[in-house]
Amino acid sequence: MSDFEGRAVLVTGAARGIGTAMAEAFAARGARLALVDRTGCEDLLARLGEGHRAWQLDLADATTIARTVGGIGGAMGIDILVNNAGHGVVSPAEEQSVEGWDLTQAINLRAPWLVARHALPWLKASGSGRVVNIASQAGIVALAEHAAYGSSKAGLIGLTKVLALEWAGYGITVNAISPTVVETPMALVGWSGEKGVRARAEIPVGRFARPAEIAAADLYLASGAAAIVTGENLVVDGGYTIR
Helix, strand or coil: CCCCCCCEEEEECCCCHHHHHHHHHHHHCCCEEEEEECCCCHHHHHHHCCCCEEEECCCCCHHHHHHHHHHHHHHHCCCEEEECCCCCCCECHHHCCHHHHHHHHHHHHHHHHHHHHHHHHHHHHHCCCEEEEECCHHHCCCCCCEHHHHHHHHHHHHHHHHHHHHHHHHCCEEEEEEECCECCHHHHHHCCHHHHHHHHHCCCCCCCECHHHHHHHHHHHHCHHHCCCCCCEEEECCCHHHC
């Protein structure tokens, strides 16, 4: 898990939160990062230093995904793909807008499929390609007001298994990580106050996950140590879903 020297790692949603933690963890172990985000990654790129590149990409745009991933592969190659970017707006199922539903599915489910699909030639060329999809505990158990989000993440777990089956012959592993709430600035806004207190109390370990803990799981699944692991969903939730 300690040596990713020279490996090209594409991380979506890299500009903040979990994506930034994962990018920093890979860079610290010698990887070359392709940082992808809707808003750009200039600050992160400046912190990581030379050898890394950034691309701005709207993951709701299928045509742009194809062009951008092709450009990344041509410029750097792609050994490891981390589909981290996500979209989550919660509401009761009967109040969920069609537009919000469609955007959630596009970002959380269609985009990971498209990015992986267009990255496949370089993952094959790697000889030991890795895909890690960031799913959610909401894709495993029912959470109120998460109809769109939970459906998209359940679909992502299903996609992970199919890609793992289809691509194993190329030496590519495909796995997912399903975290509980992670202590990022965006998540802590949504899970603040009494809501956050109740949520932590429902997690057996009594707290939310930290971005570095999700990054550690990602490093494992992307490493040679996990070469036999594919089609799995690694649940990092402090025990929330075991009850």
